[in-house]
Structure formats: C-alpha cells, structure tokens
Amino acid sequence: MDVIVYIYVGLLAGFLPSALSKNYDCELPSKNCPAKTQEYLEFYGYLDPEKPCIREDIVAALTKFQELNIDFMGLNVTGECDNITVLVMNQPRCGCEDIVKFDMKKMMPQNFIGPQEFRLGNTKWRKKELTWSVLKYPRNPQTTSKMSNSDVDDAMRRALDIWAKVTTLSFRQLTNDRNADITIKFEVRRHTSTGPYYDFDGPGNVLAHAFFPESGIVHFDDDEHFVLNNNEGTELFIVAAHEFGHTLGISHSNIKDALMAPYYRYSKSLQLHTDDIGAVQTLYGPSDKNRPATTSRPTNPPTPRPTPKPTVPHTVPAYCNMQIKASFSINQNTYVFTRENVGYMRTKTFVYKVTRDGLQPTSRKPIEDMFIKTGSRRYPRAHPYRVDAAAYIPHKRYIFLFSGTRAYRYSIRREDYRSEGPFVLDERQGFPKWMDVTEFPERPRAAVAMPYSNYNSYYMLIFGTTMVWDWNFYSERVGAWAYPIDVFGRNMPQRVDGAYLENDKRNVIFFKNHKFYKFEVRRRRVVDTNVMDVKRDFFKGRCA
Structure with a gap:
C-alpha cells in the first residue's frame, strides 16, 4: 500500500490544492475560525471528507489538531479557533496527513454485515538491508551551482545513516538502479503520467514527498533552492532525513523538537530526538552496532551461602x-x-x-x-x-x-x-x-x-x-x-x-x-x- 507523504507547505490562505475545492458548509465554532478551517482539517486527516459534518465534529477535529501539535508556539488544547491555533495553522509545515488514513472500502471485507478486523498492510520493511539509488539528480542552477552529484549522494548517505545508527537497518548505495529499494528523483511540477497526481508547486511550499513502506519512492521538488550546511536556502540533508523517516514507516511526531515533527526547522547539527529513536526502534529494534565488546575478568571464588529455610509456597487465588x-x-x-x-x-x-x-x-x-x-x-x-x-x-x-x-x-x-x-x-x-x-x-x-x-x-x-x-x-x-x-x-x-x-x-x-x-x-x-x-x-x- 502506498501512502503519500509530503513535507513543508505554505500558508493556510493559499496552500491547499485546487482539486479539493467543494462546498465546505460545516458550522464553525466561532467567528475567529478562518474560512478554510474545515478544508484544512480535512486535508490533514482530522475530518473525514466523505461524512456530513456537524459543529461537534469541527470541535473534535480542532481538539485533535491541538493535541497533536501541543506546545508548538504555545498551543493549548481548547477545541476552539483561538489566536494561537490560527497562527499555527498558518505556519509552513509538512504537507502529508497528520492522521494517515486508509481506504476503508478497499480494506474491509464486503461479504459480512458489521465491522470486521483487518490488516493495514505493510507499515515497515520486511528486511534489514535496504538498497538506495539516485535516479535523477537536480538540474536547478541555484542548486547545482553549489552542489555536485557526489554532494547529493553524500547528503542522502548521511540522512540514511542517522537512522541506521540507532537500528538494525543498513543501507547500501547502487548506481542508477531502478530496482533499488529506495529510489530518489528530483522532479518538477507534474511528474507522473497517470493519476493520482502529486504535483509539485514551484519554489516554496511543498519541498518533497515520499511513500510509506514498501514503496521506497522519494521525490524532491527541483524548483527549490537546496543547500548543504547552511541556512541560505533549504537544507537538503534535513529534508531528506525527514523523508527517509516516512519511507521507513514513521508518521509525524507531536514533539516539536523531533525530526519527525511536521514543522520544518533548520539545525546546524541535526540529531534524532528520543521520540524519533523510539519510533524507529519500535519498528526495527535497537542497534547493536555500538554495543561494547565484553571482556573476561578474573572472578573471585563464590562465597558460600547459608542453606535457606524452607518456605511455604504462595498460593495465587x-x-x-x-x-x-x-x-x-x-x-x-x-x-x-x-x-x-x-x-x-x-x-x-x-x-x-x-x-x-x-x-x-x-x-x-x-x-x-x-x-x-x-x-x-x-x-x-x-x-x-x-x-x-x-x-x-x-x-x-x-x-x-x-x-x-x-x-x-x-x-x-x-x-x-x-x-x-x-x-x-x-x-x-x-x-x-x-x-x-x-x-x-x-x-x-x-x-x-x-x-x-x-x-x-x-x-x-x-x-x-x-x-x-x-x-x-x-x-x-x-x-x-x-x-x-x-x-x-x-x-x-x-x-x-x-x-x-x-x-x-x-x-x-x-x-x-x-x-x-x-x-x-x-x-x-x-x-x-x-x-x-x-x-x-x-x-x-x-x-x-
């Protein structure tokens, strides 16, 4: 199952795709709510667009949005469109659904009356050694003037390595190999021949997108000005590390300092947060690469212990x-x-x-x-x-x-x-x-x-x-x-x-x-x- 994951889009007033245009007529909880509140909540997975919407649904969706973004810019859980909530909604952020939904109609049995148990499909890789390959390098002059193909390879290698260091996973590069597990391309605008289309939007807004396991597809918007080791453009290493987290099966974090938080932030020395580490180790187990080797030490002869007194066995009711x-x-x-x-x-x-x-x-x-x-x-x-x-x-x-x-x-x-x-x-x-x-x-x-x-x-x-x-x-x-x-x-x-x-x-x-x-x-x-x-x-x- 392929689930699309975007990263870093623009402001609430203009970021939402025109394909989503429809009548948004749910009663909003207050006049302070922007007109696009319902559209925003549906786009990011907090509201089901296929269900009739009532006021209580909007309140519940706003509450969920606030809970998943708690503490960002001082956000509190109110269930209302307070000033901080509106401000956070207007921040540049990851464009994927915060609440990743799946197609219930395709996944649920159709031959039974009532709800059934089902499996979500692959949310992790079924092997520990993954291959990767860059199939299409950037052509944007702003990027290529400061970054060679080998620099791009190095950024991808480092971005994968931060995940490999804390897990049992390993990554091996292949040269221009379409059969690699993770395939990377720099694309512009509409870059797929058949729908559903995940078009890029030019400079700014959406910077990249990726798919959950076991797709391995990662695309970067070649209209962006990517840079390395500075904040004068968009740091490719940070975007890649975030995207590879999604590629490994990790959803967004509500810890604002985590790499997998939905909001982009530049860091001179990017490191995984404990939340990122816990998430990836839940899927693939902790690393044993840095475990110190055990050394034998001389031991003293055991000290004789007195013979224990007989105890009455404990009967468990x-x-x-x-x-x-x-x-x-x-x-x-x-x-x-x-x-x-x-x-x-x-x-x-x-x-x-x-x-x-x-x-x-x-x-x-x-x-x-x-x-x-x-x-x-x-x-x-x-x-x-x-x-x-x-x-x-x-x-x-x-x-x-x-x-x-x-x-x-x-x-x-x-x-x-x-x-x-x-x-x-x-x-x-x-x-x-x-x-x-x-x-x-x-x-x-x-x-x-x-x-x-x-x-x-x-x-x-x-x-x-x-x-x-x-x-x-x-x-x-x-x-x-x-x-x-x-x-x-x-x-x-x-x-x-x-x-x-x-x-x-x-x-x-x-x-x-x-x-x-x-x-x-x-x-x-x-x-x-x-x-x-x-x-x-x-x-x-x-x-x-």
Whole structure:
C-alpha cells in the first residue's frame, strides 16, 4: 500500500490544492475560525471528507489538531479557533496527513454485515538491508551551482545513516538502479503520467514527498533552492532525513523538537530526538552496532551461602488469573468485566471493583446485579450478555457498555454520584441502541473518555483491533475521524482488552493480556517505564 507523504507547505490562505475545492458548509465554532478551517482539517486527516459534518465534529477535529501539535508556539488544547491555533495553522509545515488514513472500502471485507478486523498492510520493511539509488539528480542552477552529484549522494548517505545508527537497518548505495529499494528523483511540477497526481508547486511550499513502506519512492521538488550546511536556502540533508523517516514507516511526531515533527526547522547539527529513536526502534529494534565488546575478568571464588529455610509456597487465588474484557473508572473506583465459566459450556459476565489497594475479591457481582432497569418489560434486556468495551463520561455522568455495535447507556443522578451501583439503563431515551455499522471500521475492543484541555468536558474514543475512532455521544454516531492506533500515540499496543481514564485525568490505562500500559494524555505516548504487570501492580494483594 502506498501512502503519500509530503513535507513543508505554505500558508493556510493559499496552500491547499485546487482539486479539493467543494462546498465546505460545516458550522464553525466561532467567528475567529478562518474560512478554510474545515478544508484544512480535512486535508490533514482530522475530518473525514466523505461524512456530513456537524459543529461537534469541527470541535473534535480542532481538539485533535491541538493535541497533536501541543506546545508548538504555545498551543493549548481548547477545541476552539483561538489566536494561537490560527497562527499555527498558518505556519509552513509538512504537507502529508497528520492522521494517515486508509481506504476503508478497499480494506474491509464486503461479504459480512458489521465491522470486521483487518490488516493495514505493510507499515515497515520486511528486511534489514535496504538498497538506495539516485535516479535523477537536480538540474536547478541555484542548486547545482553549489552542489555536485557526489554532494547529493553524500547528503542522502548521511540522512540514511542517522537512522541506521540507532537500528538494525543498513543501507547500501547502487548506481542508477531502478530496482533499488529506495529510489530518489528530483522532479518538477507534474511528474507522473497517470493519476493520482502529486504535483509539485514551484519554489516554496511543498519541498518533497515520499511513500510509506514498501514503496521506497522519494521525490524532491527541483524548483527549490537546496543547500548543504547552511541556512541560505533549504537544507537538503534535513529534508531528506525527514523523508527517509516516512519511507521507513514513521508518521509525524507531536514533539516539536523531533525530526519527525511536521514543522520544518533548520539545525546546524541535526540529531534524532528520543521520540524519533523510539519510533524507529519500535519498528526495527535497537542497534547493536555500538554495543561494547565484553571482556573476561578474573572472578573471585563464590562465597558460600547459608542453606535457606524452607518456605511455604504462595498460593495465587483463581481470580488473579482473570482476563479483563472491559473496564471503566468512576469516583476513584475502577470496575473490570470478565467472563467466567459457570457450568458445562456456559460462561457469564461478572464485575469486580478495584481500588487503590487493589482488586477487591468480595466485590464480585454478576452483571445483572450491577446494571438494571426500572421498567417491567422483559425486553430489551437491561445489560448485554457480553461486554466488549465500557466507558464513563464524567461531565455527562453516563456509563456506556458496548456489545458489538449495540450501545447501552446508564445515567448517574447527581445525588447518586458516589453510588457504587446498581446503575439504571436509560430505557426512556431508547437504549440499548444499534449503532450504524456502515460507519464502523472494526468491532469495538475498548472505549475511553478523553478530556478537553479544561478538563470540564470529554469526548469518547473507541478502539478496535488496529484502528481508533471518535464516537459522538451527542449525535450517537461515529464522529470526525478514524485512523490507525499507532498514529494515535507512540508505542501504543494493538488489540487492547480494556481502557479507563485515571482520576487525575492525566493518564489512560490500557489493558492487554497480563500487562497494562499507562498512556500519557498530553504527550500521546506510552514510555517503557509505564508498562506494568496486571497481577503485581493492578490487582495487588494476594495476586502480587
């Protein structure tokens, strides 16, 4: 699958391609929003251009834009077109989609009703030694007067080398070989004979474009004034290093100092940021090239140790081995759902409470005791047989349970806010409701409330196997976007089992098998120290 990646385009007022012209009639959240706000958000992947747009979609898309560009020029998450947001939108920047989307219609099975799991295709190279070749050198006199073909080769070699130094990858140059893994050309204007066309636009604006693995195509705009080792034009080495990051399968970073951030910046001594290194090592593993050789040292004879006293073996209760199927958190209590055998070929959903002290085994309740309804009608049922995902929305005091694409909603009255259940189904509001499966990229596996910057309101994300999408609980439909989980955040696990927002609103906990991951909301990433053991660090007590 080839996914186009541009770098560095011009201002909001004039950079967008004329091919995108259409009616942009979504209601903007304020008069401060430029007329091209909807077009900008669609072009960079924050809004789905094929869906009808409502005001809440624009707010969610602006929020996502601000989250992915946090701290750049002092940007904050407001969900509004404040002055800083408009200023950032007007900066020269990378022209690729910040949120890389894929063609759902081509990728999803057409023979099934409802969302299916699917693979995104190749997002990394399947080999560690890659070849590269420059097939077409620059002809622009501004460039060639200061740069020879061998200088271009050297810039490409150095740009690839900064990635090779931190990974298991190696790169070998071939001479004018069209069969090389990575092929490089300097082109102008329309340089492909068939569509889709990715035209260059002359001096300024778009400087280069590339494709994700395993395409290997990299083009530079030969109308640009490329230079080496100075800031009197466009530094070719920096542009190439950024492009090669995309060629290796790395999307944009929301760390402003990272090479893979969407905004161009000149540096006299370019080095990879720890975020760049973490991203590429996630795909290809860390380098062992610079690992010091081990040397033998004389060792002292071992000191005799006293014979240890016999210990009583630690018995782990059966509940410690439960598989978490869904979770949500309310009032500093976390509720986890699990399926347990209750007889021959029979399973049933149970709910456990987890506090700061760990799992409370005496809290175990059948789902029908925790989620009820006040009406006397037998159908619809007050709870699902199986819970695939769950979420609590604090400012609305809603609890959502998802089973497939059926949503159950339970409202918590203000006077019952500190209640630990049972929770009553919103039957009068028509729940449970079937959601429109034509809008769903995958079956739900986890759901979580995500805070806006003021922490007074929230939006909801639903996670599938490889995709995450926005679900608008106001319009009760899939919202502005859906995109790969690894684009949503660095080092994010796929096929998660559950998620919940912590009480301090700073982190989201994701469960996968016997591990849980602490995801930093503001920085959109999981770091190594935030991967922990469910038994030891979450259940605690006798499970530790």
